[in-house]
Amino acid sequence: QVQLQESGPGLVKPSETLSLTCNVSNYSIRSDSYWGWFRQPPGKGLEWIASIYHWGGTYYNPSLRSRVTISVDTSKNQFSLKMTSVTVADTAVYYCARHLIGTPPPDPQNVGWSRGSLVTVFS
Amino acid sequence: EIVMTQSPATLSVSPGERATLSCRASQSISSNLAWYQQQPGQAPRLLIYGASTRATGIPARFSGSESGTRFTLTISGLQSEDFGVYYCQQYINWPLTFGGGTKVEIK
Numbered sequence: 001q002v003q004l005q006e007s008g009p010g011l012v013k014p015s016e017t018l019s020l021t022c023n024v025s026n027y028s029i030r031s032d033s034y035w036g037w038f039r040q041p042p043g044k045g046l047e048w049i050a051s052i053y054h055w056g057g058t059y060y061n062p063s064l065r066s067r068v069t070i071s072v073d074t075s076k077n078q079f080s081l082k083m084t085s086v087t088v089a090d091t092a093v094y095y096c097a098r099h100l101i102g103t104p105p106p107d108p109q110n111v112g113w114s115r116g117s118l119v120t121v122f123s
Numbered sequence: 124e125i126v127m128t129q130s131p132a133t134l135s136v137s138p139g140e141r142a143t144l145s146c147r148a149s150q151s152i153s154s155n156l157a158w159y160q161q162q163p164g165q166a167p168r169l170l171i172y173g174a175s176t177r178a179t180g181i182p183a184r185f186s187g188s189e190s191g192t193r194f195t196l197t198i199s200g201l202q203s204e205d206f207g208v209y210y211c212q213q214y215i216n217w218p219l220t221f222g223g224g225t226k227v228e229i230k
Contacts, residue, residue, distance in 0.1 A: 001179075036219070046159075046167065046210055048219040061218045062124075100157055100172055100214040109179045113166040 002027035002112035006096045012121050018083040022096030022114060029077045030054050032106040036099045037070065037081045039092040040116070047092075051099070052079055086121045093118050125149055125213050129222035135230040142198040144225045146211035151192060155215035158187055158196045161224075162207045170209075171196065201227070 008020035020037070029035065036051035050070040051059045058070055064083070072079040083090065093116040100108055126149040136142045146156070154174040159167035169178040171187040174194055184199045198205055206229055211222040 045224050046212075046221045048221070051217075051219075059217045095166055099219070100155075100169075100212075101217075101219065103153060103155055103215065105155075105172070105214060108172045108176070111169045111172070111178065113168075116166050 002098050002110050004096050004098065004112055004114040006094060006114045006117045008094075008117060008119070010118060010120060012086050012090075012119060014087055014121055014123050015085055018081075018086050018090065018119055018121075020081045020094055020096070020117065020119070021078055022080070023076075023078045024098070025077075027098065027110060027112075029072060029079065030074050033098050034101045034106075035072065035079045036097050038095045038097060038113075039090075040095070041089075041092040049083075049094075050081065051101070088121050091119065091121045124218055125152060125215070125220050127211055127213055127220050127222035129209075129211055129225050131225060132223070133226045133228060135228050136201050137230045138201055138203060140201055140230075142201050142205075142227055144196040144198075144209055144227070146194040146196070146222050148192040148194070148213055152213045152215040154189060155213055156187075156189065156194050157212045157214060158185075159210045159212065160205075160207055161210065167210065198227070203229075 003025040037049040052070045067084045069082045095116045097113040128147045156174045158171040161167045174189040175187040208224045
């Protein structure tokens with residue numbers, strides 16, 4: 001079963017750049033898969049941020065597109081997120097995931113989410 | 124953007140009873156609908172995909188159905204570990220979108 005673990009700083013100052021990395025285990029990032037970032041502000045619902053296909057095709061939430069970059073490092077079996085010009089509104093638990101998309105979605109029985117990492121924007 | 128609307132926001136159910144959760148899409152998403160369960164402090168857990176297919180290891184008391192753009196998650200014989208927040212998500216196209224969630228609480 002696919003396993004994911006995100007890493008990155010838990011505190012970021014306003015106007016700075018948030019950087020997170022997701023390490024993938026038990027599954028090749030080169031496989032027919034979509035890898036994505038999601039977030040959840042404290043006490044609120046889930047929001048999709050961005051996704052990347054294994055060969056590098058990228059997809060972004062229009063509401064965040066201007067500040068977000070997703071990338072993949074196939075040699076390390078990991079993918080990353082950068083979010084610029086953060087504000088307190090970006091405070092959330094950030095998850096990385098192998099997720100469903102399309103008809104039919106590739107290997108739907110191997111959807112997986114990381115445990116989540118709280119990122120606080122704090123001056 | 125496809126808007127997903129869940130109802131009710133909160134559902135109070137006694138252990139052993141049936142819980143019925145609803146989700147409506149603002150346009151056709153075929154069967155590209157997933158249900159997730161989230162317990163406090165944990166990541167979302169995939170329960171159902173394709174509107175009605177249980178994910179690996181999900182008990183048979185969880186079932187999903189669809190009628191046009193309306194989707195239902197039924198939990199038969201609610202157990203203590205089933206209390207939490209449930210989200211529906213469409214994955215037919217970008218941007219991926221979630222419903223606002225239904226909190227299933229102990230009555």
